[in-house]
Amino acid sequence: MTATVDLKSRRETAVAQGVATRGIYAVKAENAELWDVEGKRYIDFAAGIAVNNTGHRHPKVMAAAAEQAEAFTHTCFHVAPYEGYIRLAERLNAAAPGDFQKKTMLATTGAEAVENAVKMARAYTGRSGVIAFAGAFHGRTLMGMALCGKVTPYKKSFGAMPPEVFHAPFPNAYHGVTAEASLAALNQLFKSTIDPERVAAFIIEPVQGEGGFNVADAHFLRELRKIADQHGILLIADEVQAGMARTGKLFAMEHAGVAADLVTMAKGLAGGFPLSAVTGRAEVIDAAPVGGIGGTYAGNPLAVAAANAVLDVIAGEDLCARANQIGAALTARLTALSQRQGMEPIGNVRGLGAMVAFELVTSRDSREPDTALTQRIVAEAEARGLIILPCGTYGNVIRLLPPLTTPTDQVEEALDIIEAAIEAAIGASAAAA
Secondary structure, eight states: OOHHHHHHHHHHHHSOTTSOOOSOOEEEEEBTEEEETTOOEEEESSHHHHTOTTOBTOHHHHHHHHHHHHHOSOOOTTTSOOHHHHHHHHHHHHHSSOSSOEEEEEESSHHHHHHHHHHHHHHHHSOOEEEEETTOOOOSSHHHHHHOSOOTTTTTTSOOOOSSEEEEOOOBGGGTBOHHHHHHHHHHHHHHTOOGGGEEEEEEOSBOTTTTSOBOOHHHHHHHHHHHHHHTOEEEEEOTTTTTTTTSSSSGGGGGTOOOSEEEEOGGGGTTSOOEEEEEEHHHHTTSOTTSSOOTTTTOHHHHHHHHHHHHHHHHTTHHHHHHHHHHHHHHHHHHHHTSTTOTTEEEEEEETTEEEEEEBSOTTTOOBOHHHHHHHHHHHHHTTEEOEEESTTSOEEEEOOOTTOOHHHHHHHHHHHHHHHHHHHHHHHHHO
């Protein structure tokens, strides 16, 4: 029995079935590479789902965490606060978009950041309604599920969702949903379903993650900001996946020149250590009563030290510029590939910075999703030593999330594998038909 087969058997016996996993059991990772228990090497274009923007085990991040571990690993910020938390809050306040006084709270997961942003919005406005968007992903907690715009697997079997959560269409030009159509639907929601004076907040991903890397254009985000201001509604930007230089700017909202009232972040914030944050208008953050937000592990000292190092690396190595370079290489190669004879299933290539995806369809005319082909491509890539992930409401989009520190030769190696995987998967699909 191989080590992988043994671990798979043990996992099936000991771990909850609802925790989805792949068949790669890791033993080592360095920058953009990962090795499994069989010694097989992979290029990692998942980056722990956009967590390792600074690569696996960046030396400066690891050194910062090790130094902190020599001092203390946990005191609970509620009990004995520490300077690192305060310093990180100061840096996030200065970095987040918006020319207004800001404050920050730290938590552990992206879902916690979202939950707390909603709590703050409700406390500040005295309203209860929240409007999210179709295709959204905001976490697996009860409120997170309610905000999600995808049923399976995030809402299926979990019963009634929390009330006062509504959804509007997310702009998706490829599937005919223009920014104007989305704004019109939002206005219709106000006329038919919920009074805007009862809405505490809009929450939106400037680039949808699980939803398929759909990019909200600048016009739409600016108009959403105007509508929010018109009705006294707060705007929450969920930058959990798109933030921390992933799109070529520290925050994706910067591309539109729009400042949200609250920004949620996690994933790439601490380079592999669990940490999340809500940064926003001081008066909104402070609307929560003392003791109403936080948590025992919120702002863990090791993760905070890592996050301060991550911000240093992003600035020192100009990872925003590197994200644009990597993204341009990915987009150019995939676009050229889509234009080749026999590559009609590649219906669309899109993204922002190094947050790039391509959508698989059965026909470019119908644009019907081809989920089976998507799964084949992911499997073919994995067999060739590349980790990539599917996403999208129909599971027919492949997203590429390389570490922003990936060397150019490994980017090219990964693109060669993607091309071979697509060719093999399309060939297998044609043979099966």
